[in-house]
Amino acid sequence: MDQIDEIIAFYDKEAEATGWYGPEVAFGLTYAHVQSGQTMLDIGIGTGLGSILFLKAGLEIHGMDISPQMLDACRKKGFSSLHQHDLSKIPYPFDSESINHAICTGVFNFFSDLSSVFQEANRILFKGGLFVFVVGDRSENDAHSIEVGVEHTKSEKTVTMYLHSAKQIVGLMARYGFEPMRDLSFTVFMNRERTKRMLARSYLCRKRTGIA
Structure with a gap:
């Protein structure tokens, strides 16, 4: 369990040090539209940062992540319904129309x-369910991806990060039966010194229909 504690400490301290406000922004856009006792699926739950505020607000969180170490980290925080799964593989291990948000x-x-x-x-999701998410934001003229160097990844490898424009996101919502509700742009810092930054955007949408 010492290793799990180290994982939690590393990710959570990095998030705090670099000013990662994604979870707070997502919660702020959503909290007025959810109720205690409802269910929420955290897609790529990691150490639970994204949904911990919803857990504290009384929602029942179902988490999914490819990493067993991350899922163990979530258990240490009080999450219980956790599933190890590769997010690039579908279908996900949940029944159709079985979760609120x-x-x-x-x-x-x-x-x-x-x-x-x-x-x-x-x-x-049930019809009327909410989907809140964060993307790296870009204009239509910006590159679709950026390379994040080893000085920011804290490893020996660079990482490709993909950015998604408002046109892309709105198109995906329409194609997959969601209607946009709210969105908010904010800054993400890539290092503790907060000298390397990028724009992110959180979107809140509602499931309108099934997919034709």
């Missing part, structure tokens, strides 16, 4: 194509 705050930057996630969110 969904959240995804730290995953979309690793996906060039978000279609499968939207498809599964539509399948899993």
Whole structure:
């Protein structure tokens, strides 16, 4: 369990040190529209940062992540319904129309194509369910991806991060049966010194229909 404590401490301290406000922004956009006792799927739950505020607000969180170490970290924080699954593989391990809401705050930057996630969110959520998520933001003229150097990844490898424009996101919502509700842009810092930054945007949408 010492290793799990180290994982939690590293990720959570990095998030705090770099000013990662994605979870707070997502919660702020959503909290007025959810109720205690409802269910929420955290897609790529990590150490639970994205949905811990909803857990504290009384929602029942179902978490999914590829890493067993991350799921162990979530258990240490009080999450109990956790599933190990590769997010790039569909279907996800949940029944159709079985969960009220969904959240995804730290995953979309690793996906060039978000279609499968939207498809599964539509399948899993009840009609009227909310889907709140965070993307790396870009204009239509900006590059679709950026390379994050080793000085920021804290490893020996660079990482490709994908950015998604408002046109892309609105198109995905329409294609997969969601209607936009609210969105908010905010700054993400890539290092503790807060000298390297990028824009992010959180979107809140509602499932309108199934996929035709």
